[in-house]
Amino acid sequence: MPRADFPTPVKNLIAELKRLPGVGPRSAERMAVWLLQNKKAEPTALAEALVLAEEKIISCPACGFFATAEVCEICTDPKRDETLLCVVEQATDVLPLERSGAFKGRYHCLGGKLSPLDRVSPEDLLIPQLISRIEAISGEMEIILALGADVEGEATSNYLADLMRGKPVKITRIAQGLPAGGGLEHADELTLIRALQGRRDF
Template sequence: MSKSVAGPEIERLIQLLAKVPGLGPRSARRAALHLIKKKEQLLGPLADALAAARDSVTVCSTCGNVDTRDPCTVCTDQRRDRGVIIVVEDVADLWALERASAMNCLYHVLGGTLSPLDGIGPDDLNIKPLVERISSGEGAKEVIIAVNATVEGQTTAHYITDRLDGLDVTITRLAHGVPVGGELDYLDEGTLTAALRSRTSL
């Protein structure tokens, strides 16, 4: 059993940091030590920022994004194309698409994917609110399903397509295949197969 050389407050900080994705116990100890060394420049402002986030961050009741307002900044931005809704698994995916600045449209966060083995069914995801958004007649003309190319992601995409069947909306999905700058020799067979099936005319 390892002996603790830090006080209980520091140990608690390390334990909490270790729960952050990407940080294990060793990385958490290094991060905690760095924060303590930079107490005035980092630890204090970080504590203030965490407290402010705890008190002000909320989940958008329309799309599922996280923001300090509800509806969120994306949903209330009148400059966006309200005829297109991109469906994503998680808020991190929404943020990634926003960073890419590929489209200026609306989003809908599912909160995960269907996974019977993990006990995640349609009622555990934000699928019903998506159907309600589309059927409400608020102007959505296209739904882009931008879920990950996993078995669970594809199952979720098919389920959503079935649920939206019969509504006056075009359903599209992200293309899968060769990434920009990718070399064929380094790609896996699944990616190459998807690229061939999704080939387009020149």
């Protein structure tokens, strides 16, 4: 006797949900069942929102952030300091910096980081666009490297710094150290080294 299973449309939905990052088979199954059985789920509204986002959202050709027009709101904001350019790995990295309210310049999203193991080379990132943006600005700029502290992030930062040497830019890097509310007992050695190296007057 064959075992009962979900109908094919439900299995197809589970298969699509499983493709999402961080979603395993059991989670995908729970989400699919919730979408189909919960009165508050509104799966049609979810589907419409996905279709609309796919149709309307583009990657800003200037900086790589999310945009609905030819360029994003950040690139068209005249109050932004164009001599300050913060380089991040992904478009989603812009949001924590924006929410902090501490940065008033512009951004450049690389679209990833150098990773030979994953076959990500400089040609796969938006590095030529970064250089073009730097060369288009008259006068000195500050380039802030806000990349990850892992091996790939370090390699990408070093590569960019070497590439920009000799250009009229000041290259800086965001400070790295202990998180607010964190104690020394939870910090790894590399974090403590960077916290000590990045100390400032109190």
